[in-house]
Amino acid sequence: MQSLVRRHGTPVMAISRDALKRQVTRFREALPRVEPFYAIKANSHPEVLKVMVSTKANFDVASIAEIDAVLAAGGKPSQMIFANTIKPVESIVAATQRGVDLMTFDSEYELDKIAENAPGARVLLRIKVPNIGSVVELSLKFGAEPADAMDLLIKAHKLGLRPVGVSFHVGSQCTHLENYIEALELAAILVRDAKLKQLPAEIVDIGGGFPIRHFDGDEDYFEQTSAVIRREIDRLFDPNVRLIAEPGRFLVGPAGTLLMRVIGKAIRDNKHWYYLDDGVYGALSGMIFDHAKYEFKVLRGGRTQLSTLAGPTCDSLDIISRGEDLPEMDLGDVVYVENVGAYSSASATTFNGVPPARVVMVP
Ligand SMILES: Cc1ncc(COP(=O)(O)O)c(C=O)c1O
Known part of the structure; x- marks a missing residue:
């Protein structure tokens, strides 16, 4: 990854x-x-x-x-x-x-x-x-x-x-x-x-x-x-x-994995908020249109805490998940979702000028 x-x-x-x-x-x-x-x-x-x-x-x-x-x-x-x-x-x-x-x-x-x-x-x-x-x-x-x-x-x-x-x-x-x-x-x-x-x-x-x-x-x-x-x-x-x-x-569906990175971080109401470079206006649009729920994974270990993931656009709708158990992350950390090949990129937009995730083919 x-x-x-x-x-x-x-x-x-x-x-x-x-x-x-x-x-x-x-x-x-x-x-x-x-x-x-x-x-x-x-x-x-x-x-x-x-x-x-x-x-x-x-x-x-x-x-x-x-x-x-x-x-x-x-x-x-x-x-x-x-x-x-x-x-x-x-x-x-x-x-x-x-x-x-x-x-x-x-x-x-x-x-x-x-x-x-x-x-x-x-x-x-x-x-x-x-x-x-x-x-x-x-x-x-x-x-x-x-x-x-x-x-x-x-x-x-x-x-x-x-x-x-x-x-x-x-x-x-x-x-x-x-x-x-x-x-x-x-x-x-x-x-x-x-x-x-x-x-x-x-x-x-x-x-x-x-x-x-x-x-x-x-x-x-x-x-x-x-x-x-x-x-x-x-x-x-x-x-x-x-x-x-x-x-x-x-x-x-099972063929697609979405990789994102943390582009911003904040503490709000005593909780860690991580802002990712893709969200519900992009390849996670299945959360809206497909009623999909995804498993968010990270590449680092450590003690976990309840955290919020949000997308990169200016809309509050673009909050991906409010209750993820995640280790503390830094800017640039990778967050990924598997089994996300269907109804994801297909309904992604460029809202706020944020380009959709690039699709690459892997073996
Ligand atoms: C007419 C029709 N056929 C096939 C499909 C694909 O369904 P699924 O992705 O559940 O296999 C859809 C999904 O909306 C559909 O509307």
């Missing part, structure tokens, strides 16, 4: 290529029937995308900029799903021009837009599923009611589109296994009913949500989660059904 800091300065986000590849392999081994489409919203750094291309993973994209980022990294249009259920008309047109013809929808209005601007496209209906206990709730804003699903699939067919299946998202960082169980059951019922109506329902997209560890002491829920999904998939879907997923956090 010291050599990374010496070479690149701080703040710096180190992304491990080996860890990225390891996570893809872990996903494939745990869920052999499920093709991963990396949700690039989690981290769309060009080098991350190149590693994903090298693993032959596919991609979940949510905008034209994301489609172009995947193309620039060497991905093909056929490897992408445009998994944003509400798309500007111009984006539907541009996606089609680029050859991306698989997209999600969850309302009649979106179907009309797709039918007019991407005739014959393959569409997946996103259904609303329980998001209980997930750290980021995603069924609040998206997903058709399962009761409306068949009508929407039939309408897609009538409009000349190919309703190829259903998708769902159980919420990000999902540790409540029942969410997956219930969602898979709903999807299985819809696929069966769609087939009875001669619709080409052949794909089930199980979304993202696969959990990672943020703290050393946390339980690793992934193996448990994937074992249940594997069992349910084998029980519910015959081998002709193609299963895909949109993991974001799981693939890139």
Whole structure:
């Protein structure tokens, strides 16, 4: 870590290529029937995308900029799903021009837009599923009611589109296994009913949500989660059904380590305050947007005391943590966070002119 800091300065986000590849392999081994489409919203750094291309993973994209980022990294249009259920008309047109013809929808209005601007496209209906206990709730804003699903699939067919299946998202960082169980059951019922109506329902997209560890002491829920999904998939879907997923956090989260330095120090209310060179407007923005909690580590030992960590901007919102047990630090000391590769740099801003952490790739 010291050599990374010496070479690149701080703040710096180190992304491990080996860890990225390891996570893809872990996903494939745990869920052999499920093709991963990396949700690039989690981290769309060009080098991350190149590693994903090298693993032959596919991609979940949510905008034209994301489609172009995947193309620039060497991905093909056929490897992408445009998994944003509400798309500007111009984006539907541009996606089609680029050859991306698989997209999600969850309302009649979106179907009309797709039918007019991407005739014959393959569409997946996103259904609303329980998001209980997930750290980021995603069924609040998206997903058709399962009761409306068949009508929407039939309408897609009538409009000349190919309703190829259903998708769902159980919420990000999902540790409540029942969410997956219930969602898979709903999807299985819809696929069966769609087939009875001669619709080409052949794909089930199980979304993202696969959990990672943020703290050393946390339980690793992934193996448990994937074992249940594997069992349910084998029980519910015959081998002709193609299963895909949109993991974001799981693939890139464990690969990222953020290194910061203490740039200021104060005693306030008898407590040590350490001001770091990155904060909630930067690569720790996941604390706001992703409801993330992180483990802050330091490179020095010694007797610890309750301390506060704050970011470099002028806003009081930019207080990172008020209750960290830390040894006394000096200016220039390194504070680092592991497992922070997802939803971190992706949502960093340059508020106050503070540049976001530099992203560097490491083995
Ligand atoms: C449509 C969609 N797919 C996939 C993902 C990735 O989810 P996760 O990072 O939990 O795997 C998200 C996250 O917001 C999403 O909205």
